[in-house]
Amino acid sequence: MPKIVVTRNVGEDAMAILSSSPFEIIVNPDDAPASREWILDNISDPEVAGVCVMHGQPGDKVDEEFLERCGEGVKVVSTFSVGYDHINVKAANAKGIKIGHTPGVLSDSVADICVMLTLMTMRRVEEGIQLIKSGGWPTLPWAPFVMCGPSISSPNLTLGFLGFGRISQQTLKRLLVFTSKSHPPKVVYLSSRGRPNQAEIDADWTKEFGVSVERKEKDEIATESDILVVLCNQTPETVNLVDKAFLGKMKKTAVLVNGARGPIVNSEDLAVALNAGQIFGAGLDVITGEPNIGPDHPLVKAKNCVVIPHMGSADIDTRKKMAELCVRNAINGAKGEALLAEVKI
Amino acid sequence: MPKIVVTRNVGEDAMAILSSSPFEIIVNPDDAPASREWILDNISDPEVAGVCVMHGQPGDKVDEEFLERCGEGVKVVSTFSVGYDHINVKAANAKGIKIGHTPGVLSDSVADICVMLTLMTMRRVEEGIQLIKSGGWPTLPWAPFVMCGPSISSPNLTLGFLGFGRISQQTLKRLLVFTSKSHPPKVVYLSSRGRPNQAEIDADWTKEFGVSVERKEKDEIATESDILVVLCNQTPETVNLVDKAFLGKMKKTAVLVNGARGPIVNSEDLAVALNAGQIFGAGLDVITGEPNIGPDHPLVKAKNCVVIPHMGSADIDTRKKMAELCVRNAINGAKGEALLAEVKI
CATH class of the missing domain: 3.40.50.720 (NAD(P)-binding Rossmann-like Domain)
Structure with a gap:
C-alpha cells in the first residue's frame, strides 16, 4: 500500500482527510518536530508516494540530502506553508517531484x-x-x-x-x-x-x-x-x-x-x-x-x-485551511494528479 | 482687556489662534501641569472670560471649589478632551458657565x-x-x-x-x-x-x-x-x-x-x-x-x-484638531457666542 509521510500531526480535521485517503499514513508520533533521522528513514521507504513537511522545523529542510534519500516512488513534497525557502524546488522538480504549498488561504x-x-x-x-x-x-x-x-x-x-x-x-x-x-x-x-x-x-x-x-x-x-x-x-x-x-x-x-x-x-x-x-x-x-x-x-x-514571533498566519481558521490544503496537495500528488497549489519557478 | 486662562500650552497652531483673538491669554508658563494654586489664582481674576482645561491633569478638576473661585466674568470652561468626567457640568451650567469639549475630531x-x-x-x-x-x-x-x-x-x-x-x-x-x-x-x-x-x-x-x-x-x-x-x-x-x-x-x-x-x-x-x-x-x-x-x-x-497607556486619541493630527477645537470653544464662549461643541446634559 502506497504511503504518505507526515512530519507532524497537522490537526484533527486534516488528519481525518489523510486517513480517508487510499494511502497508508506514516505520521511522526510525537507532538514535536520529527528528528532528521526519523524523516530521512521514513521517506526512503520505496512505497512512499508523498511527504508533508513543515516550514518552521529545521529537520524538514528539503535539500539535496533529503531528495537523495527520497524513495523512488515519491511524487510530491507538500509544505504546510506558503513560503518555500526551505525547499530546493529546482532539484526536486529535476527528480520529478512536485512541490505543493498553501498560498491564498493565509x-x-x-x-x-x-x-x-x-x-x-x-x-x-x-x-x-x-x-x-x-x-x-x-x-x-x-x-x-x-x-x-x-x-x-x-x-x-x-x-x-x-x-x-x-x-x-x-x-x-x-x-x-x-x-x-x-x-x-x-x-x-x-x-x-x-x-x-x-x-x-x-x-x-x-x-x-x-x-x-x-x-x-x-x-x-x-x-x-x-x-x-x-x-x-x-x-x-x-x-x-x-x-x-x-x-x-x-x-x-x-x-x-x-x-x-x-x-x-x-x-x-x-x-x-x-x-x-x-x-x-x-x-x-x-x-x-x-x-x-x-x-x-x-x-x-x-x-x-x-x-512579534512570526504570527502572520497564526489564526485557527487559517491554520486549518493550510493543513487541509497541505494534505490535499500531498494526496493529489501521490495519486499522480495535479496539485491544488504547486510551486512553479 | 478680557482674558482667557489656559492651563497648558496646547501647541503652536492652537496658541496662534488664541493670540490672534481679542483676548489676553494667560498661559501656564511651564511645559508641565499647572498647579492647583496657579489655576485657582488665575481663574479668580474678574477679567477672565474663559478657561481652557486639560483632562489628564489632576489640578484641572472643574469641581465646586473651581467654580466658586471662578471670577464673575467666566462664561466658558473648555476642556481639551471629549470626556468631561472631571467637570461638574450641572454646577457650572447653574452658574451660567458653558462647558466646551472636543467630540468628533478624535x-x-x-x-x-x-x-x-x-x-x-x-x-x-x-x-x-x-x-x-x-x-x-x-x-x-x-x-x-x-x-x-x-x-x-x-x-x-x-x-x-x-x-x-x-x-x-x-x-x-x-x-x-x-x-x-x-x-x-x-x-x-x-x-x-x-x-x-x-x-x-x-x-x-x-x-x-x-x-x-x-x-x-x-x-x-x-x-x-x-x-x-x-x-x-x-x-x-x-x-x-x-x-x-x-x-x-x-x-x-x-x-x-x-x-x-x-x-x-x-x-x-x-x-x-x-x-x-x-x-x-x-x-x-x-x-x-x-x-x-x-x-x-x-x-x-x-x-x-x-x-496601553490611554493612547486612543494620541496621534498628531488628532491632537492638533482637539487643540484647535478647544481654543475656538473658549474664544466663542468668552465672546458670549455659541460654542462649536458644548456639553449638554
Missing part, C-alpha cells in the same frame, strides 16, 4: 497582522507597553502631544508595497478604510522581474482600489512611502532589499512593516536607522535568525520597533 | 486604536511579545496551532458594542473590512437611556453598514458577542457595566476591548475572568486608576491582556 490573516503592525508602529504602542512594564506610567506627564505618532488618516499619504501579490492587495484593501477620504492616499509598489505575471501587470489596480496605484522603482518607493509594507517573496534578489541605502532614502516620519521574510530587511541597518531616528518606527512579524532572537536583540530592544 | 484615532486592540487581542500579540522578551522564542516548538487565536474572518461573528455613538460606528466600519464577506457578522449594541437621541434611534443602521445591526439588552450582548467593544460614556449607570455577572455570560472565545473609560469595566472581575480563561482575552486603552498602574497590576501581568 492572505487574510497575514494582511490582518500587517495592518495591526502598521497601527502599532505609527501609534508607538511598543513604547507605550514598555512604559507601563517599566513602571513609568504614573510619572508620565500628560501633555497635548505626549506619546503621539503620525496619523494614518493624514491627508495625501503614500502607501508603498514591496511585492504586490495577494497579501499586499488584501493589506491595501484594509489600510484604505483607515486613510483619509477627502485626501486619499496614493499607492506605489515594486514588483520583481517575473512577478507579477502579465495578467497582474495588465490589471487596472487604480480602478480596483479606487486610488492611484503605480508600479515604481525601488528608490522612488523608498523616497515616497509614508507606510512601507514588505510582502515580497524571499529570493536571492530580495535578500537585503531594505538595507542602509534604502533606509537612508526613507522619510523620517515613515514606518516600515515586514510581513514577508526576515532577510529581506537587513537587521543591522534597520537597528541603526531606528536608533538614529532615520525612520519613525518598524513593525516586524519576521526577523533574520528567527526563532533564535533573544530579548537583547537590538531590534527587540528598540523602543520604536515592535517584533 | 473618532478616527480612537476607532483605529480599538481595531488595533481587537486584532492584538485575538492574535495573542501580548503573549508573543512577552515570549520574546522573556527569551522564550528560540525554544518555542513550532506546531500547526501554536500561538493561534480566533480569526476575525471566521464566519458569522457577532460584533457587540456598549454605546453606539460616533466612535463605535467608526470602529464598526473598520472592523467590517476584516470580517467574512460570505458569512458576514451581525452587530448588536447597547444604548443607555437618553442616548442615542431620537435621530440616531431612527437611523437605519442595517442599511448604513450593510449588515444586520440590532439594539439589544446588556445580557444578550454579553452572551452573543465574539468581539465586544466598550465605547460608551462613563456615567453612574455605566460604571462597572462589565462586571463578574456580565463577564460570566460571555463566550470563552470572546475578546473584550475597552476604548472608553476604565471604570466601565471592573478590573478585579476582568482579571479573574482572564486568568480563568472565562473569556479569550482583553485589550485595554484605559484602566481604572490610570495612570497609577504599575507592572505588577494583574491586568498588566495577564498574558491574555494587553494594556
Whole structure:
C-alpha cells in the first residue's frame, strides 16, 4: 500500500482527510518536530508516494540530502506553508517531484497582522507597553502631544508595497478604510522581474482600489512611502532589499512593516536607522535568525520597533485551511494528479 | 482687556489662534501641569472670560471649589478632551458657565486604536511579545496551532458594542473590512437611556453598514458577542457595566476591548475572568486608576491582556484638531457666542 509521510500531526480535521485517503499514513508520533533521522528513514521507504513537511522545523529542510534519500516512488513534497525557502524546488522538480504549498488561504490573516503592525508602529504602542512594564506610567506627564505618532488618516499619504501579490492587495484593501477620504492616499509598489505575471501587470489596480496605484522603482518607493509594507517573496534578489541605502532614502516620519521574510530587511541597518531616528518606527512579524532572537536583540530592544514571533498566519481558521490544503496537495500528488497549489519557478 | 486662562500650552497652531483673538491669554508658563494654586489664582481674576482645561491633569478638576473661585466674568470652561468626567457640568451650567469639549475630531484615532486592540487581542500579540522578551522564542516548538487565536474572518461573528455613538460606528466600519464577506457578522449594541437621541434611534443602521445591526439588552450582548467593544460614556449607570455577572455570560472565545473609560469595566472581575480563561482575552486603552498602574497590576501581568497607556486619541493630527477645537470653544464662549461643541446634559 502506497504511503504518505507526515512530519507532524497537522490537526484533527486534516488528519481525518489523510486517513480517508487510499494511502497508508506514516505520521511522526510525537507532538514535536520529527528528528532528521526519523524523516530521512521514513521517506526512503520505496512505497512512499508523498511527504508533508513543515516550514518552521529545521529537520524538514528539503535539500539535496533529503531528495537523495527520497524513495523512488515519491511524487510530491507538500509544505504546510506558503513560503518555500526551505525547499530546493529546482532539484526536486529535476527528480520529478512536485512541490505543493498553501498560498491564498493565509492572505487574510497575514494582511490582518500587517495592518495591526502598521497601527502599532505609527501609534508607538511598543513604547507605550514598555512604559507601563517599566513602571513609568504614573510619572508620565500628560501633555497635548505626549506619546503621539503620525496619523494614518493624514491627508495625501503614500502607501508603498514591496511585492504586490495577494497579501499586499488584501493589506491595501484594509489600510484604505483607515486613510483619509477627502485626501486619499496614493499607492506605489515594486514588483520583481517575473512577478507579477502579465495578467497582474495588465490589471487596472487604480480602478480596483479606487486610488492611484503605480508600479515604481525601488528608490522612488523608498523616497515616497509614508507606510512601507514588505510582502515580497524571499529570493536571492530580495535578500537585503531594505538595507542602509534604502533606509537612508526613507522619510523620517515613515514606518516600515515586514510581513514577508526576515532577510529581506537587513537587521543591522534597520537597528541603526531606528536608533538614529532615520525612520519613525518598524513593525516586524519576521526577523533574520528567527526563532533564535533573544530579548537583547537590538531590534527587540528598540523602543520604536515592535517584533512579534512570526504570527502572520497564526489564526485557527487559517491554520486549518493550510493543513487541509497541505494534505490535499500531498494526496493529489501521490495519486499522480495535479496539485491544488504547486510551486512553479 | 478680557482674558482667557489656559492651563497648558496646547501647541503652536492652537496658541496662534488664541493670540490672534481679542483676548489676553494667560498661559501656564511651564511645559508641565499647572498647579492647583496657579489655576485657582488665575481663574479668580474678574477679567477672565474663559478657561481652557486639560483632562489628564489632576489640578484641572472643574469641581465646586473651581467654580466658586471662578471670577464673575467666566462664561466658558473648555476642556481639551471629549470626556468631561472631571467637570461638574450641572454646577457650572447653574452658574451660567458653558462647558466646551472636543467630540468628533478624535473618532478616527480612537476607532483605529480599538481595531488595533481587537486584532492584538485575538492574535495573542501580548503573549508573543512577552515570549520574546522573556527569551522564550528560540525554544518555542513550532506546531500547526501554536500561538493561534480566533480569526476575525471566521464566519458569522457577532460584533457587540456598549454605546453606539460616533466612535463605535467608526470602529464598526473598520472592523467590517476584516470580517467574512460570505458569512458576514451581525452587530448588536447597547444604548443607555437618553442616548442615542431620537435621530440616531431612527437611523437605519442595517442599511448604513450593510449588515444586520440590532439594539439589544446588556445580557444578550454579553452572551452573543465574539468581539465586544466598550465605547460608551462613563456615567453612574455605566460604571462597572462589565462586571463578574456580565463577564460570566460571555463566550470563552470572546475578546473584550475597552476604548472608553476604565471604570466601565471592573478590573478585579476582568482579571479573574482572564486568568480563568472565562473569556479569550482583553485589550485595554484605559484602566481604572490610570495612570497609577504599575507592572505588577494583574491586568498588566495577564498574558491574555494587553494594556496601553490611554493612547486612543494620541496621534498628531488628532491632537492638533482637539487643540484647535478647544481654543475656538473658549474664544466663542468668552465672546458670549455659541460654542462649536458644548456639553449638554
